[in-house]
Amino acid sequence: MALVRRNVVATADDVPPDRDDWIADLTSGDASIRRRAARALSRMPDAVPVLCTHLANEPGLSVRSIILTGLIVHRSAAVVNGLLPLLASEDANLRNSAIEALQQMPDEVAPHVESMLAHPDSDVRIFAVDVLAALAHPMVPEWLRRVVTNDPHVNVCAAALDALAEAGEPDVIPALQGLAERFSDVAFIRFAVDAAIRRIRGR
Amino acid sequence: MTMPVAQTETVISDEEFAKFREFFYRKTGIMFDAQKKYFAGRRIIDRMDKLGCATFREYFATIRFEASGDEMQRLVNQMTVNETYFFREDYQLKALVAGILPELAAGRNDGRPIRLWSVPCSSGEEPYSLAIYILEHWPDADRHDIEILGSDIDSAILAEAATGVYGERSLQRLPPELIRRYFSRVKDRGYRISEDLRRSIDFSQGNVVDPQFMRRFRDVDVIFCRNMLIYFDDRSRRETIEAMYDCLSPGGYICLGHSESMSRISSLFQPRKHADSIVYQKPSR
Secondary structure, three states: OOEEOOOOOOOOOOOOOOHHHHHHHOOOOOHHHHHHHHHHHOOOHHHHHHHHHHHHHOOOHHHHHHHHHHHHHHOOHHHHHHHHHHHHOOOHHHHHHHHHHHHOOHHHHHHHHHHHHOOOOHHHHHHHHHHHHOOOOOOHHHHHHHHHHHOOOHHHHHHHHHHHHHHOOHHHHHHHHHHHHHOOOOHHHHHHHHHHHHHHHOO | OOOOOOOOOOOOOHHHHHHHHHHHHHHHOOOOOHHHHHHHHHHHHHHHHHHOOOOHHHHHHHHHHOOOOHHHHHHHHHHOOOOOOOOOOHHHHHHHHHHHHHHHHHOOOOOOOEEEEEOOOOOOHHHHHHHHHHHHHOOOHHHOOEEEEEEEOOHHHHHHHHHOEEOHHHHOOOOHHHHHHHEEEEOOOEEEEOHHHHHHEEEEEOOOOOHHHHOOOOOEEEEEEOOOHHHOOHHHHHHHHHHHHHHEEEEEEEEEOOOOOHHHOOOOOEEEEEOOEEEEEOOOO
């Protein structure tokens, strides 16, 4: 018979490494060692700055993933401060990972939303809107309304409009109509505003 | 003359349903097409009634903005009713013998066994199904050592798995000849799976979100983790998948349930198509 039974034996570390050992392991050439270190450091709240700093330089996607999960579990102001600069990263995977992580920390992100939406780089403002698009916070519709009312860049407004189609209530409809007037020369905006209003009205 | 009074009934418009299903898909990977509107709509209305929401808009705001995600999770549970039985989602068993095992076996020259892990294994239908399906349908089964592990958090259900006695309902998908070959009748209790098979599965009790437990599993080639993660919150899903990543050998696979999608959880794995099934592979290096 081809089926064999072999009990899986526990593999435990003889002497648990301390915090400095784990930090040293983050520089290992072996991704599995870095994952183990990241997982251990993720359980230490005072290691958040180390993990945030390492995240920006970590080449392995699997290690990044474990660091981000650890940061999501901590979900503190320090974590948000460490992740926000990554919205401006040229590394799309890192940027998107930061967006996903920030989406899961609504209360911690809330104090930063105004500054995120005022960033001088319109691409970063789009990523800020992407964070809001899946943020479970009651202020989201109001933040997005301010974007479609005030932001000068059509692509930032289009991103907010898309998010409002899901998150918006009927009281944002005047702001959407105002957006259509502000960008009356952009056919896509008129089309998207009509679609969003239909979606918000539910008919 | 008295006009009949129409009973007030909660209605979800097509536009509202479209909004809901896009949101639900983004959160869970489960897509309801237009034909499923009645199925999904009934369950949404049930939850609205329980919460006292007068309109869909009110309910949608709850699942969209509630920071705890509790109501969203209740709705997911309503939408994904599960039961376990032999040869459930057998298209993945076909993928296993038609694509995954031949690929793993072709790259294995060191005599290491091929290790499969069913988690959660519940009352044992899945790991026993793996064993039977491999013995019946993989021509190279006798040329390789195959270990099958089964784990569950529930010690009582594991005791049932080890006992291996099942009713007609659990066996409904099994052809009669397989029941004859692998089971014997137990008076008034149903059918008991053969001792050979019972002895071939290594059952263990533990929790997948416990790092200590997960460290026990290394060099696993295929993990069957079906219809469990859908009940976890985002954080636990991520932690579990990342822990499973370390349990797997390079090139190893995870098979999720039909309503689950790895793309909603993690980008660590590469989707692969074997037979008609999408499964997820850990990169080889």
